[in-house]
Amino acid sequence: MTIYSIMPPELVFDGINTEPGPYVSLIVGDVTLQIEAVSPGVGRIVRLLEAPLDAYLRPELSPGTLIPYGQPTT
Incomplete structure (x- = not known):
């Protein structure tokens, strides 16, 4: 695979491992x-x-949305 990018390789592959x-x-x-x-x-x-x-069209369920879950431990 060949990747053509103007960005430095350190940024392109950051977090790959x-x-x-x-x-x-x-x-x-x-x-x-x-x-x-x-x-x-x-x-x-x-x-x-x-x-x-129809759940896939609900904006509150879109990926990346923050939601509360469980009981917070304090």
Whole structure:
């Protein structure tokens, strides 16, 4: 594979060897989400695992959205 870029290779390949964070499955109503923990009690939606078709059009369920989950530990 050849990559043509004006950016330095250090920026292009930054993070290529790091594993993504631990993911958690969360059920919200009739939707099963895969989220990545950002802080205690807050997660970022990675993708929808199981959902009715109209759930993909809901902006509050779009990937990258921060949502509360679980009980925050203090």
